[in-house]
Amino acid sequence: xxxxxxxxxxxxxxxxxxxxxxxxxxxxxxxxxxxxxxxxxxxxxxxxxxxxxxxxxxxxxxxxxxxxxxxxxxxxxxxxxxxxxxxxxxxxxxxxxxxxxxxxxxxxxxxxxxxxxxxxxxxxxxxxxxxx
Amino acid sequence: xxxxxxxxxxxxxxxxxxxxxxxxxxxxxxxxxxxxxxxxxxxxxxxxxxxxxxxxxxxxxxxxxxxxxxxxxxxxxxxxxxxxxxxxxxxxxxxxxxxxxxxxxxxxxxxxxxxxxxxxxxxxxxxxxxxxxxxxxxxxxxxxxxxxxxxxxxxxxxxxxxxxxxxxxxxxxxxxxxxxxxxxxxxxxx
Numbered sequence: 001x002x003x004x005x006x007x008x009x010x011x012x013x014x015x016x017x018x019x020x021x022x023x024x025x026x027x028x029x030x031x032x033x034x035x036x037x038x039x040x041x042x043x044x045x046x047x048x049x050x051x052x053x054x055x056x057x058x059x060x061x062x063x064x065x066x067x068x069x070x071x072x073x074x075x076x077x078x079x080x081x082x083x084x085x086x087x088x089x090x091x092x093x094x095x096x097x098x099x100x101x102x103x104x105x106x107x108x109x110x111x112x113x114x115x116x117x118x119x120x121x122x123x124x125x126x127x128x129x130x131x132x
Numbered sequence: 133x134x135x136x137x138x139x140x141x142x143x144x145x146x147x148x149x150x151x152x153x154x155x156x157x158x159x160x161x162x163x164x165x166x167x168x169x170x171x172x173x174x175x176x177x178x179x180x181x182x183x184x185x186x187x188x189x190x191x192x193x194x195x196x197x198x199x200x201x202x203x204x205x206x207x208x209x210x211x212x213x214x215x216x217x218x219x220x221x222x223x224x225x226x227x228x229x230x231x232x233x234x235x236x237x238x239x240x241x242x243x244x245x246x247x248x249x250x251x252x253x254x255x256x257x258x259x260x261x262x263x264x265x266x267x268x269x270x271x272x273x274x275x276x277x278x279x280x281x282x283x284x285x286x287x288x289x290x291x292x293x294x295x296x297x298x299x300x301x302x303x304x305x306x307x308x309x310x311x312x313x314x315x316x317x318x319x320x321x322x
Contacts, residue, residue, distance in 0.1 A: 006176060010137055010264035013175035015183060017191040027190035029199040039262060049176075052260050055191035057220050060147070060253040061207035072143060074261050095257040097206025100217065107193065107200040113261075 011039060016051035018108075029107040037112065056095035056104065067092040075113045076105070134269040141261040146170050146188050148227050148254065152247040161233060164247065168231040172258070186228045186236070188256040194221045195238070209253035223251045 016022075018039070019032035032054065037043070039050035054074065062068050072093040073079055082089040091101040105111055149167045154160040168185035193199045194217055204215040212219070225238035229245040241249055273279045288305045 006178075008266040009175055010266060012139070012260060012262040012264045013173075014177070015172050015174045015181040017187070019191045019193050027193060028196060029193040032191075032193060052262065053172075053191070054259045054261065055188045056257045056259065057192050057194065057205070057217060057224070058145075058255040058257050059205065059207050059209050059220075060255055061209060062205075063145070063255065065207060067206070068257075072257070072259070074141075074259060092206070095255075096203070096217070099203040100205055103201045103203040103217070107198075 010046065011042075011050050012052045014049075014052045016049075017053045017055065018051045019055070020051065033107070033109045036108065040113070054108070057100070058095035062095065062097070067097070068095060074110060076111055135266060136269075137264055138267040139262055139264045141259065141263060143257050143259040144170060144172060146183070146185060146256040146258065148185075148230070148250055148252050149247075150252055154247060156247070158246075161244075161246070164230055165233050166231065168227055170258075175263075183258065185224075185231045185256070188258060189221070189224045189228055191258075192221075192224075192256065194218075209251050211251045211253060220254065223254055224256070226250055227254060 017027065017032075018035040019027040019029065021028070021031050035051045036054075039052075042048075042050075044050075058068065071079060072095065073082075073091065074094070078089050078091065079093055082092055090098040092098070094101040094104075101110075146168060149164075153163045153167050166182075166184070170183050171180040172183050173179075174181045200217070202217050205217060205220065206215075208215045209223075212223075214220075222238060222240050225236050226241055226245045227250045229236040229239045229241055230247065230250050233244055235242070235244060239245060289302065290304075291300060291302045293300055
């Protein structure tokens, strides 16, 4: 039934929190880190049930300041308009800002999230050599 | 057609009601229940699922041993302007008490919170960063000479690979018969 109703769907759009352990009904950062890596590596199977959601604290003032409106980054990569200096900018768009990002990055191991790029292919310029 | 897995992300924002749903009437306190919850679409089961404020607070993983360390937020609220994550958690639990109309551990209220007790500027961002679908790509082009033209005639096309810079170079030479210009272009354009 899943194949019929969700044709083309792979994963990531259900309403389970990464931090939630359904067996013990507890929420921990360790669960979030582990479940996120399992999801991104499809450690069980492509069709298995994986969690999808993260939650972060924020305030209305961060939204009204314009730092967080329609887009945010949960990886170490900054948004194009956040890169303002040679030494790198700050995660203004992350809920809570840079210091909160550092805390979550440490607890959830956000550094291990890939950017959706095949770095090896970019290094080898495969985007050119594969052109047909 | 090019077919490959593509990821997108999205986020939702939970907030407490911006006006008192009870109208300050203690007898109407039950109207406060579930006012901080949200419904999120579950694509796997094709239905909307209620996400409560309390679940979202728990999923923030604050105030736990080995969890997210205390840090200073970039923006405080208008009511207290306190930037501390620990304070944020306490205020979030107070909102949970208001939302569930029950006493909640971690709240700064020993009884059920009222609207006057909560900070309405708190927000919780729920992110779904790894939504993955099988995506198809197509190239669509405008018809007509603006896009390009197919030329008929003796043609010579040569391709060679430049292994040093990893590029493919091509050279094309075509002789074609085009229609004579029938509208008044300047002579230099002909």
